[in-house]
Structures are given as C-alpha cells and as structure tokens.
Amino acid sequence: MMAFTIAGRELRSLFVSPLAWSILAVVQLILGYMFLTQLDLFMTLQSRLLGVEGAPGVTEIIVVPLLGNAAVVLLLVVPMLTMRLVSEERRAQTLSLLFSAPLSMSEIVLGKFLGVMGFLLITVLMIVLMPLSLLAGGSLDMGMLLAGVLGLVLLLASFAALGLFMSTLTVQPTIAAVSSFGVLLLLWIIDWAGGNQSAGQASELFAYLSLLRHFESLLRGVFNSADVIYYLLFVTLFLVMSIRRLDADRLQH
Numbered sequence: 001m002m003a004f005t006i007a008g009r010e011l012r013s014l015f016v017s018p019l020a021w022s023i024l025a026v027v028q029l030i031l032g033y034m035f036l037t038q039l040d041l042f043m044t045l046q047s048r049l050l051g052v053e054g055a056p057g058v059t060e061i062i063v064v065p066l067l068g069n070a071a072v073v074l075l076l077v078v079p080m081l082t083m084r085l086v087s088e089e090r091r092a093q094t095l096s097l098l099f100s101a102p103l104s105m106s107e108i109v110l111g112k113f114l115g116v117m118g119f120l121l122i123t124v125l126m127i128v129l130m131p132l133s134l135l136a137g138g139s140l141d142m143g144m145l146l147a148g149v150l151g152l153v154l155l156l157a158s159f160a161a162l163g164l165f166m167s168t169l170t171v172q173p174t175i176a177a178v179s180s181f182g183v184l185l186l187l188w189i190i191d192w193a194g195g196n197q198s199a200g201q202a203s204e205l206f207a208y209l210s211l212l213r214h215f216e217s218l219l220r221g222v223f224n225s226a227d228v229i230y231y232l233l234f235v236t237l238f239l240v241m242s243i244r245r246l247d248a249d250r251l252q253h
Helices: 002-016 018-049 058-082 087-091 095-100 105-136 142-167 173-194 200-209 211-219 225-252
Strands: none
Touching: 002 018, 002 105, 018 058, 018 105, 058 105, 058 142, 058 173, 058 211, 087 095, 087 173, 095 225, 105 142, 105 225, 142 173, 142 211, 142 225, 173 200, 173 211, 211 225
16 A cells, blocks of 8 residues: 555655654653653652552552653644645645655555654654563553553544644644644643533533543543544544645645
8 A cells, every 4th residue: 555655755754854863862851751750759659658558559650640741742742743744745846746646645644644653653662661661670550551552642643633734734834833733732721611611511512622631531541432432533534634635735736
C-alpha cells in the first residue's frame, strides 16, 4: 500500500532534520526529571504507606503522573511535528507534483498521518521504558499501565489528526502550529467551562468533547469502550476532513 511508502518517507524526513532529535532529547529530559521526582516522592512516602490499607502503590504514585505529564508535554510538541506536513508542500509548490502522482488523497493523508504516528510511537516507547525499569526492583499494576499507555497513544493520534487537518488549511507552517495548539488546548480544557454551566446537559456535552476527560478515565485503569470509540471517531473525522480539503485543492489545480 502506497500509504506506508509515504509514511516511511515522512518518518525518514523527520529524522533527517534536527527537529526530531531535539524533540526526543527535550521530551526525555523533561519527563526523566519528572519521573525521578515522583520516584523520590514514593521513596519518601513508602514507610508511611506500609501501614495504610488500600494505599496507592508504585503505579499510582509514579507511572500515572508520568503519563499525565507526558500528555501535557506532547500537547506542545505534536503541533510542531504536524505543522509542515501539507503546508510545507504547498509553500514549496510541490503539492501539485504530489497530486499528479498515481496516489489517492486517502493514501496521501493516511501516509502522512502514519509517518507522524510512527515518530510518536517511538517517543511513547522511550517514555514507557522509564516505568518498566521499576520492574527490576518491584512490581507494577500492568493493567493500569497498559490502559494508560493505550490512552496516551489514542490521545496522540487525535493530536496528530487535528494537526494534519490544520496543516491542510494554510501555507504557513507556523500558523498551522499555532492554530493546532489553540484548538487542542480548547478541547483539553473545554469541560472546565462545562463545570460552570447551570444546565446539566451543556455540562455533559462539554465533558464528552473534552480530550482530557476520556484520557483521565483510561489513566485510572478504567477501560471503557466509549472512550476508545470517542478517540477513533475524532481521528477519523479529522482525517476525512483532511482528505476533503486536499480533494478541493486538487480540483483547483
């Protein structure tokens, strides 16, 4: 499938530039510091927690905050990765060459999306190695860990799909990055506004639209198919919108 060929090209182009290596280094540095901070906190509280029935363990004190912090850090990072996917092609006037290739718009969009997701999965793998290192001296709640990692991957897929769509709307990568971050931040905090609504239905709607609310559920180890379906629908919606946008551009050419 040509989508995988495009994905491979996008992934290689990321690692050719210093941006990808800089992002990996900075993300690991920040999250490594946060991981060690939580580990130090657990070591401080460990003696007190021994006598408490039902006390939180290593996973709740170290792993869950790590994955939550990773989501916030990557909320800032993903728009920088997606901003150039289409806008750079349009600015360099190579988009018409892509349209003339024997490729469907679906293959182009899916290939670019999978290329970014490949990089993000590498990032997630490097993050997950931190809590897995704790297995050398203890145990983890693997169910909670896997649910949290699944939530993080689905969340990043949503970030990438929306960022890709924003990149199809403009010629300037910087505008694509800023607009992507703005929309993602709005969807991140939208349920905060919902809490101030007197009408319960409005509050429930804002809570359902919130990217954070569905992620928090998985982060607690609660696997709900409704949360997974929400993210899959979110990704599908913005990929379809990206395809429609490029179809409109191709008709103009």
